[in-house]
Amino acid sequence: MGMSRAMTGDGGRSRAMTGDGAHPDRTSPDVARHRLSSPVCWLAALSALSATSMLRAQETQLSESAQRGKVVYDKWCMECHGETGAGDGAAAAFMLPRPRDFTRASYQIRTTASGELPTDADMRQIIDNGMPGTAMPAWGTKLGEGERNDLVAYLKSFSTFFEADAPTPIEMGRQPGRSAEGLAEGRATFEKLECFKCHGDAGSGNGPSGPTLRDDWDFPIRAADLTQSWTFNGGSTVGDIYRRLRTGLDGTPMPSFSDVIDAQVITDEQLWRVAQYVRSLSPEEPPRPRDVVRARLVTGPLPDGPADSAWDGVEQYYIPLVGQIIQKPRWFAPIVEAVWVQAVHDGSTLALRVTWHDRSSSPDPEWDEWLAAMAAAATDVDGPLDAVQGPDRLTIQFPGRLSGDVERPYFLGGDRQRPVYLWRWSSAPDALDEGAGAGFGRFTPRGEGGQVTHQARYDEGRWQLQLTRPLSSSDSTRAPSFAPGILVPIAFFAADGSNGESEARGAISAWYGLYLDVPTPPRVFVLPVVAMVLTAGFGVFVVWRAQRRESGRSTSEES
């Protein structure tokens, strides 16, 4: 797998097979991996193994519960997980990660030790809640309790491994209280255990092993982006993360670290600290997209490049992107999951900073291997991928004309009647084209007189691109003028070259709005003051009148 587990020297997860005799006929993937160094050999052994286990499963009579489960499975799960549970349903090629192959009984999300079977409750948990960040949906609201239990029984019938005794969950221990020192210790342990080799130093999933990572079915797999805990397959709480670290994600390169504790390289508490540190890399709450990106009016100079610390104080807007699956060639396995947008203007110039996560600065020869694996994964349902890595790309789209009208150009690249105005950036060569689009992929560069300037930087698995343009356009037939106080529709397209994303392949967003703040009009401050003075004056008057009447009454009573 290209990754050596430097720490323990006992071959990592192979420890999981310690002779408890629970399932003697099961060869742990790790043992196999160590014995069979050639991948071909390994795959052959694997398919033989799953074929026999399937046959046996069919020989044995299905329990009543499993029979009921089969009916539900055939209706709702089969098209992804396959008729025989081999993860090869008709829809399988349209997603990455692929649907689980149940015949190998290798489950990612467990409470049991690495290499062990999941408990029934583990399987129910996945069926109920799905796997965030993948195509595996949550069935808790759709299917009844009984149906979900029946599904567990049926899934288990796909493999004879489940005939063994029920596995026991690992002991969790207790989470130590959180503290700044605890986080520092977590970071130190993160380094000691070399998590960065896969997940990157800042955790954005860009470790040096990235291009080599494959799952046990030889599909390319990305190390999780630890700064986006809402995409973790097994949940995002510290407890969830700790459990994943103890159990590993079987079938993926993500190892278990229980053996490191057993070998007394780290303590259990230190592993909890790692989990706390990992959780601290993501915001408390998953970010929510908002319809309008606000460009604040600044008085000083605009930020000078994407690394300028002036950007730190500017609000970030999260804009989710998804695969372009509307026009050919469609793309079902996009890398860029979101862009974060920041905007400011000074009344005459607009500056945007767009940040997105991308594991490579393409083209990068290190990633040729990954591109080959993507081509082999055949997720390219509408035609083959380019054999050569293209650049990374980001396109920002505005309407070709700005009118107060509700009507806009078609969100996916406009059309002839209503063209769009585009800023197309690509990483190699680092260049930006300004121009018009009349349909997705139909681009006419503006040529002379472009007004957009840009600066890009790639750092720690992250692109940051600053773009500036004067608000008023020098040629309104080719580019619209922006003005404060008007909502400007804006949309994004991003592509990762080393993932095979060329031309129409990539990730897209819906239309959002960009709003340039107007200078706060004086009435915003004057009106409340006027209202307060009037109210106070009226109050004083009422009190004065009441007291005068009261004293008038008492004097008349006296007399």
Add this chain to the structure above:
Amino acid sequence: MSRRLRETLGHPFWQAVLLMLAAYLVIVIIGWVSAPVPRTVVIQYMLSALVGVLIFVSDNEQRWSRFKEPIQRTLVEPERRRLRGALLVLVPALVGFVTFQQVRPTVSAPAALRSVHPASPVRITFRGKAMELATLENSLRASGDLAEHYAAGKRVYYQNCLPCHGDLLDGRGHFAHGFNPTPLPFDGSTIAQLRESFVFWRIAKGGPGLPREGAPWNSAMPVWEDFLTQEEIWQVIIFLYEQTGLNPRRLGVEGEGGHE
């Protein structure tokens, strides 16, 4: 203690205060359970509540003078000087704050006035062939094996529609969050209100085929005539109805559609 409480509750002034509080609570709860209530609506509503409460307390002479009595005392009595001063500061401050909230510039996207089920055109051309929607029927219902059509339609759905409309047919596939408007669900009862020819039109022509009131420029629904044959579209329609256990509406038969 409880006598004090009963006296307080029986006093028109405190009754009025309680009524106003209750009115405010009601609007807060409405905001929780349904859509959040805009600020201007809250203010208008509270003003009408105030008018109502004033009418209630002034409707009877004795109640009116009892209502005024604590106000009068606060205005004049020397021992209430502190309270009086506090009110003279707090009330204007509150008014100033509310005014500021009103005039403060805020931005929000204009509400999308979008007709979800606009009228379909009378006829369409599907891959160069003219079709009258009024008389268009799902030809597969009369020919061949329904189970086979269902199986074929299921494959079409899972290979094409799933990332948006979802495995659960609830409009929440793993790509759905990227689009606005979000993909429509099929597991509610809407497709039971639709004729199969309407659904055919929607699938064949997608978002760009919508009339202006459907905001075609925002819809991510692809134009499936570019990908699928006529037969495949009828198959996926059969799948949609079978999988959800709903029936399409039929021509001339009002309320025919519905649960099986």
